[in-house]
Amino acid sequence: MPEELLNYIVFHWVSIIGLLHVSVSFPTAIHVLLYKENERTSLAWIGLVVLSPMLGSLFYWLFGINRIKRSAQKLLPLPHKAEQSYTDNNCDQQHLPENWHSAMVAGLAIHPFSYLAGNRVTSLVNGEEAYPAMINAIHDAKRHIILSSYIFDCDSLGQQFVDALAQAHRRGVTVHVLFDGVGVGYSWRKSDKALKKLGVKTARFLPAISFSSIRFINLRNHRKILCVDGEVAYMGGININKNNLVKSAVHPIDDIHFTVTGPVIDQISQVFVEDWFYATHENIDFPRYVPKTKDTTAPAAVIARVIQDGPDQNYDKIRWTLINALACAQSTVRIMTPYFIPDHTLMTALHGAALRGVSIEIIVPKRSNIPFFDWAIDANIPRIMAHGIRVYRNKRPFDHSKIALIDDIWSFIGSTNWDARSLELNFEINLECYDATLNAQLTEFFTLKKKNAVLVIKSDIEGLPTYKKIRNNFSRLFTPYL
Template identity: 65%
Template sequence: MQIFEQWVQWINIHWVTIIVVLHIGVSIMSSLHVLMFKENERTSLAWIGLVIFSPVIGSLFYWLFGINRIKRSARKKHPQILKQDFRSPEQPNKISHIPAYWHPAVIAGHNIHPVNYVSDNSVEPLVNGDMAYPEMIQSVNAAHRYIVLSSYIFDCDSLGQQFVDALSDAHQRGVIVNVLLDGVGIGYSWHKSDRALKKLGVKTARFLPAISLTTVRFINLRNHRKILCVDGDVAYVGGMNISKNNEVKSAEDPIDDIHFKVTGPVIDQISQVFAEDWFFATGELIEFPSFVQNTITQTSNKSVIARAIQDGPDEDHNKIRWTLINALVCAQTSVKIMTPYFIPDQTLMTSLHAAALRGVSVEIVVPGHSNIPFVDWVMEANFSRIIQHGVKIYKNNRPFDHSKIVVIDDIWSFVGSTNWDARSLEFNFEINLECFDKQLNAKLSAFFLSKKQNSLPVTQQEISNLPIYKRIRNNLFRLFSPYL
């Protein structure tokens, strides 16, 4: 007891020295980590300043939110035999169905992400949950062997309960079911859907649980992928979470979105992304059924050449950013972009401006109001820079449009879970489909046009008339855009 009292007394006398020594030690360690692993000079300087001038708190904030890379054991330990069919260090497959001016982009794309382009796929747009959810649940109900589902948000509402029931019924009839939910995204719903599934015997896992002591420093790294694969016969990818708000016709706070039903050999690439994520989260290897040619669902369009591109703050870092830059270089007539959050970095913005300077029509549709006000302020601060060199941006009048598509010319499209912001391109695990097909592009162009017709163009006069206090607010928040 006496020793304890002496210890407390010593701390009371030297507490200032202890804090100073602790601050210096932690600051040096944090600053060295910034210097070694941060690539952006301005971001590095900002972090070092925060670490030095905010004793202890700055370092804590950096280790919680500043780390944007992890090393995943999945790439090292996952059996390579599962990758051999579509991961190839050699030159890409020859594709004869695309214009000659895209051939160099195919070679560059394969160097960016050495996954083969595969033909004979169908990629069918499903607008809003009113179209997507019934198709997804029907596929789950028809499953015979295996279901894998990954989602950022899986609300345990009336719509989420339909998925819980369908997945549980599949499990009861002997189908293997694996459900992977993001460790932070699961918190959007008060009632946790994974708990409901576990009670019914369905196997679930959380990706980087936020409350885990071993992964708390990665709290800013989220699995934003939305994947549903059934039996190797059909898959669904896109930007749509599982929530009744996506059932636009009946939702109180509707969210517009677009999802995609996929059949064809590219399903193997999609399911493999899930398998790697599942192994990372659980340490468990799964062998999802491979696509078999004679199981293609009869559709009107099986002409899509496609491949899955995964991106994340790991070995796949920057693959989607480079894929976008590569495609923008090839644009000859038009670039159409829909995204809920448009805060591109300087490299992507320069690529868009370069396309516009070549005479390419560059049009971007964003929500008039998103679900994150300070992101709207940052986008508004960037409007004057965006519309330079002929780039056009439109604000959608819908309550909130979460759709994510990129359509270039009449041949190339990019669909999936990725937004045009630092959060998505730097910190999130994402999956997109890179597609070559004129019919698909025609559908997506028509979808884009319908959104554009319900939008208002951003003009220089509107920007100039913005009150000074809003301009100050917007530009203040713009300073934090690398972290949003």
Template identity: 65%
Template sequence: MQIAESLIDWIHAHWVTNVLILHISLSLLTSLHVLLFKENDRTSLAWIGLVIFSPFIGSMFYWLFGINRIKRLAQKEHPQTLKEDFRNQASALDFHSLPDAWHSSITAGYAIHPVSFVAHNAITPLINGDTAYPEMIRSIKNAQHYVVLSSYIFDYDSLGRQFVKALAEAHQRGVTVNVLLDGIGVGYSWRKSDRALKKRGVNTARFLPAVSLTGIRFINLRNHRKILCVDGEVAYIGGMNVSKNNLVKTSKHPIDDVHFKVTGPVIDQISKVFVEDWFFATGKRIQFPLFDLHKPRPEKSHPIVARVVQDGPDEYHNRIRWTLINALVCAQKSVKIITPYFIPDKTLMTSLHAAALRGVAVDIIVPAHSNIPFVDWVMEANFSRILEHGIRIYKNKRPFDHSKIVIIDDVWSFIGSTNWDARSLEFNFEINLECFDSSLNAQLTQLFNEKQKNAELVIKEEMSQLPIYKKIRNNLFRLFSPYL
């Protein structure tokens, strides 16, 4: 008892020294981690400054939000032999009779992400939830063997309850159903959708729960993928969460978006991404049916050549960024981008400017007002820099447009869940389809043109005439753009 009292008295008498020693030790440990694992020099210096000059708080923020990489397949509980099982088995490089100008892109793309392009796919754009959701629910209702669904947000609203009902009914008739929800995204509905599914016997899992003994330091890493695969016969991917706000015709707060219905052998690549995510979240492997190439189908032959490009703060880091850079190098006539958030890093912006300098027409559509005001301020701060060399930016006056599409020339397109910002390209787990097809590009170009009619061209002179307080506000938030 006397020893304990003496220790307390000593701590009380030297508390300033103890706090200082603790701060120095924690700052040193955190700074060493920054030096060893951060790649960006400016970001590293900013973190070290925050850690040193904000005792304890700076270190806490770093360990919560600064760690943007995670090793999934390399964990001890994931044997090395399982790695190859999750990889899409790549075949010999095949150019599929695509234009010669894109052969170098295909070669480089295969080196960036060694997943083969596969032919005979059909990809149908589904505009807004009014078109997409009935198709998705119909596919679930027609499922015979297996349904997998991954969503960042799954609202338990009138639309979400339709999905819950369809999934539960599929489970009741003997279909295997697995639903993967992001650990943060599930909180948008206070986990009501998760509980409703479990109550009806549907198998659910959470990807990186927001709070757990092992996962709290990965609170900044989110699964942003939207995947629905049914029986290996049909799949849906894109930018659309499960929410009634995407029902533009009836929603009080409508969100424009586009999803894609996929049929063909590329479905196997989509489902394997889900299988890998499910194993990471649960430790359990599932066997999802493969697309049957020999099954007779009434549809005509489908011409689209496509492959999956997945990305995340793990073994697949930077693959979408490099895929975009690779494609921009090959652009000859036009680049068209639709994105809800346009805050590209310096490398991507340089690639766009290089294309514009070659005479390529670069047009970008962003929302006039997104759902995150300070992101709008950062985009506005960057407009003057972006507009150099003839790049054009249009602000869509429609309700918030959440669409994510890149169209290059009349043959290449990139569709899926990725935004043009650090959150998507650094922190999120994303999935996209890289496609070659002139007919698909024509459909996407028509969609682009329709959105452009409702958009206002950004004029550089107008940006220079902004009130000084807006310039200060915009550029202040621009400093934090790597973390938005």
């Protein structure tokens, strides 16, 4: 009997493989049709599933499915979710340009966090400014510290954070540190293990090495959050890595981070509290912001609110926020990002603004840390530059800064890149700000970066050798997966 079965398999192996391929690819394709909202992404997945027997389906089930959205809605208690969610506008918008009033109305419909007045947002350029401020805040902590970082290397710089957090724990401060399940693997020495040995409470968000969570291997918590005592917060794009100390790094990474004070701290801390609950099922009672005596020397004029995004109940919040702001642009749009591979919807919004006569400038690195992204960007540049949009290549080794500035009033800062991973797969946090002074300071930062950048000329891309054009456009096909 076994011999007859073996002979049958040998004789009919082509038909058997074909049947297995159909039996796997057909339900996979149906799942794509039912649960993927983006038509271009759906078509790309179906093509991969059909044209790559078995492998395409395996790739989709590992990387293409989002189970987080339903899980997050079930896990997070409704009373907790409603605690700091708002549906009204708690700030006076009369001093803002009139065209932005409707943007706030739409903004509240997009994401139910109020616009809050009375905040200060201060930029910290590179690790030389960001890390000492963050470590000093940890040393000054009296009650509670929460810290989340996509990458927390246990290098010489990371060890300073480990020591500061451990010292805070020893003097009685409550400390919670959240690591991304994939990002923690960037360092061969694990910072979470070092902290655990010193008694500091840590957790991993979607641990990649767990057999029960391998289905989440393509989802990352990309947020960078530090809140201390409900009094000060730090957020932006900087990971904890010695390469951000650009003056001494072998492979320097430019970046920008921000100090935040004011009532919006409560929204920042809530994002961490929700992430910690998702990872541990444990609630954190983090201190709420308490206004202090008014400081007349440094007016807290920034109207701000948090925009959180991820493949959960907050899916697409950042994309819609950007589209809403671009629709209000009247004079200038300035974008700085390490990866600029926007989808068709965002690109249409940018082109629509350019057609209205809005000046649009985009700064990307001349060379990022991922060549595949650079090739995809090169393939897209002729399309991006349509209708007068100007693209600049920053000549610095690698600039990881992320800011978006519109007109002289609106600023968007945080952890989000302009690519499919950030906008669809990652858990991100950004701050939407209205303030002319902050916008002017960041515009100065943008202008300084532009002085070290080269304007991309369309002929430079069109004059590339044919093999590079093929490579670049082949890379562009995979942008839905990047």
